Amino acid sequence: MKSNLxxxxxxxxxxxxxxxxxxxxxxxxxxxxxxxxxxxxxxLVLKICQVFNCKVEDLFELEEKDYE
Structure with a gap:
């Protein structure tokens, strides 16, 4: 999972x-x-999103390897 955290x-x-x-x-x-x-x-993801007042997809995205 890629993170922009x-x-x-x-x-x-x-x-x-x-x-x-x-x-x-x-x-x-x-x-x-x-x-x-x-x-x-x-x-935890939702708590972090609350801190930054953003959406989950702003902070995290699945990568190709996450589907394997």
Whole structure:
């Protein structure tokens, strides 16, 4: 899954730790999402979207490998 999370986080001036605190996860979790090595739950995705006031598809998109 491709993530635009790092772009949104930088745009709004949040560190990984600050965003993690806002959505109730660890800084490492945010880093793994940004690297594409962790697929977050739908609840976490929706929490992140609330922070950035955006749609799910603005932050995340499926890649070809996700269909395999």
């Amino acid at each position: 790092k772009l949104y986080r930088a745009r709004d001036g949040f560190s990984q730790t600050e965003l993690a605190d806002k959505v109730g996860v660890t800084r490492q979790t945010i880093g793994f999402i940004e690297k594409g090595t962790f697929a977050p739950s739908i609840v």
